[in-house]
Amino acid sequence: MDDWKALRVSAERLAADFEALSQIGATPDGGVHRPAFSPAHLEARLWLGERIREAGLRFRIDSVGNHSALLACGPDHAATLLLGSHLDSVPNGGRFDGALGVLAALEVLRVVKEAGLSLPVHLEAIDFTDEEGTLVGLLGSAALAGKLSLQELQAPRGGRAELLAGLQRAGLSESGLPGARRDPAGLAGYLELHIEQGPRLVNAGVDIGVVSAIVGICSYRLDFIGRADHAGTTPMLDRRDAGLGASEFILASRRLVLDEFPDCAINVGEARFAPGAFNIVPERASLALELRAPQADTFSRLETALLDLAGATAGSHRLGLEARFLGRHQPSPMGSLAQQAITQAAGDLGLRSMVLVSGAGHDAQSLADLCPTGMLFIPSQAGASHSPREFSQWVDCQNGANVLLQSVLRMAYRK
C-alpha cells in the first residue's frame, strides 16, 4: 500500500502564505528587500514562527538563528530529514528566491502531520540564516554543518561591524554561533526546492530541474596598479594607466571563459578607479571578480588561467597586480539518492524533468558531503533573479512543492 503517493500539498494554503510573506519587506516594484537581520528579515522570521505554532509544529531557533519547524513523525532516536531554504533576500531582490523553499517545506510538514504518517525519520523544515551573503553567506547552513570559519567572521564580505550589529539585532552572540553544529549521524538528508534563477528550464519547456551539482564559487579582489599622473600634461603614451589594464582584463577574461571554459562563468561585478578624479590618470583600478565552475578540476584550472591572464594583462600595460583571495566554495555534487527521488517524484506527478547544474550557491552545498542532499528547481520566467523582475508561474510553484513532498517521502521510505 503506497497511499502516501497520493498526498498533495494544499495549493491554497501555500499561496496564502506566499502572498502574506511577500508583503514583508515589499518594495514598490514588486520585489522584496530583506537582507539578513534587516528589520524586514526579522519580521519575516517572526511571521514564520507564528505559522509554525499555528500548524501545531514544534518551533525552534538555534544559536545561529536558523528557524525550524519540527515534526516528530519517526521512531525515537530516528534521524531527521531536513528540508528548507532561506527567508533573507539580496538587497532589492525578488519574492521567490529562498522564500518559496521555506514555505513549501513548512507545507510538506503540515501535510505529513495531517495525514498522520509515521515515517522512518523525523522531519524538520528549516529557514537558514544569511544564505545570500549580505553578511557572510551560507552562514546558517555552514554553522549547522560544523563548517563555520572563524576567519570568515573576522573579515566577512558584508563588513565586521555590520555582522556584529546584525547578530545583536537578532539576539545572537558571535561566540554562540559554532554551537549550532549538528551531529551528521542525526541527519537523514537535506532537500531544497528553489527557483532556477536562470532561463534553462523555461527555454527547454521543462517543469522540474534535478540538480546534479552546485558550482564551486571563488572570489578575488584584483587591483591593477599604475601611476597617478596629471591627465592634461602627461603624454598618453607615457602613462601607466591602471584603468587600461583593468578594462582589458574585463574583456579578455570573458573571451577566455567563452572560448576555453564553456561550462563555467565569471563576473566582474564591481570596478573602482582611484584616486578617481577626472583629471588624474588612475593609479589603481580595483575589480571584484567571481568565478564559477561545476567540477573541481575545471574550477582550479579556471582560477589559475584567470590569475595568469590578470598578471599578463597588467604586465603588458606596465602595471602591477595585487590579487587578494576572498573565499572559495568547492563544487558540490548532489547525492544520487536524492536525485533519483526527485526524478521519480516528478515522473509520478506527470512532470517533465531535466538534470542541470546550479550556477548559484545554495545552503545544500554546506550539507552535500555530510548527508544525502538534493535540490530541485522550478522554472524562472526570463531567467531573472536577484531582482524585482524575478517571477515563477504559480503552477510551477505548486508543482515544485508537490515534487518536494513526494521526494521527501521517497527519501524517508528509501523508495
Added chain:
Amino acid sequence: MDDWKALRVSAERLAADFEALSQIGATPDGGVHRPAFSPAHLEARLWLGERIREAGLRFRIDSVGNHSALLACGPDHAATLLLGSHLDSVPNGGRFDGALGVLAALEVLRVVKEAGLSLPVHLEAIDFTDEEGTLVGLLGSAALAGKLSLQELQAPRGGRAELLAGLQRAGLSESGLPGARRDPAGLAGYLELHIEQGPRLVNAGVDIGVVSAIVGICSYRLDFIGRADHAGTTPMLDRRDAGLGASEFILASRRLVLDEFPDCAINVGEARFAPGAFNIVPERASLALELRAPQADTFSRLETALLDLAGATAGSHRLGLEARFLGRHQPSPMGSLAQQAITQAAGDLGLRSMVLVSGAGHDAQSLADLCPTGMLFIPSQAGASHSPREFSQWVDCQNGANVLLQSVLRMAYRK
C-alpha cells in the same frame, strides 16, 4: 634708469614660506591633500592671510573666497595687475602645483613694496578658489571674470551637496558667489607662475616655458546601462553587462585619440559599476571622461568622435548610454604682451625659454579674453604632477619667481 631690472626675490623668504605651506595637509609620502574647502585647504588660507598681514599688505577675501594681498603702488584709480595661482590641490596631490605661484606672487609684492616702487598699476597677489575642480573647477577665477555659470553650480562635477557643504565650511553663500565679479576695465592684466606638470622643459633642457595657449577641456559623465542579473545563473552570452561596454570604450577611445587626434589627450579617471556586488552582473557602469585639445576646431571634432564612439560601443553590447555633459572650457590663447614680457624677462636673467601649450587648465584661461594674460612654467622633474612625486628643483622655483617679478614690472611699465 631701469633700476627695477636689478630687483630679485628673496629666495630664503620664499623657501621658508614654501616649506611652511607644504606642511599644511602634508601626506606621509611627501605630497599634500588640500581639496577645495577641505580642513587643510582652509588652514592653508588662514596661514596665507597671516603672511599677507605680516608683510604689511592689505588682505582681502572676496565673495567666492579668493584670498588676496593688495599693494596700492599705483596712482589713484589705476588698474590692478593680478598675479597668482591657487592653494587647493587635487586629492593626494603635490606640493608645487598652485602653491608655488601664490607664494611667488606674494613675494613679488613684498619685493616691490620694500623697493618702494611706484608703478603705473596697483598689484594684487591672488589665491583663487577651487582651481582643481574638486567641486566646480576654476571657481574663483570664473567668478572674478564674471563667467560663473549657475548651471555648473546646480550639477557640479564634485557633487551639489559637497559644494554646498564646502561653501558653508568656508563661510560663503551660493547667492553671493557672482558678486566676486570685477570690472575688466580695472584689470591691467594677469600673470601666473606654475610648474609645467609635464616633461617637455626637462627633456629640452630649458628653464622657462612661455605659454602660448591653454588647451580646451571638456568633461562628461558616461553611463553605460545594461541589466542586473544573477551572475551564476545567467549564461554569459545572455547578459547585458554594462561593464563590458565601459571597458571597451576605455580601450577604444584611447586608440582613437592616439590614431586620429595626436595633439589631444583624454582621460577616464573614474569608473564605478552598480549595483556593485560580486554576484550581480553590472547594470550601470559610470565613467568620468575628460578631453583636451589645443585648438577650437580639433576640440569640437574630438568631442563628436568620442560621443559617437561611446554610442556605437554601447550599441554593440546591447547597452543604453547616458552622456551627461559636465562643462567645457574653450582653448585660450595667451596675450602677446604677456608672452613678450616673460620671454624678455627670462632672457635678461640669462635663462633659456621656449614656447609651449599648456595641457592643463589654469585660472589664466578665465581671464585670457578680458585682459592681457600670460603664464610661465618652470620644469617638472619626470613630468610628474597631481601626485606626491611632483617635484621641481629649487633653483627652477627661484628662477620662476624672478621671471615673474621681472615680467610683472615689464607688464606694469609696458616694457
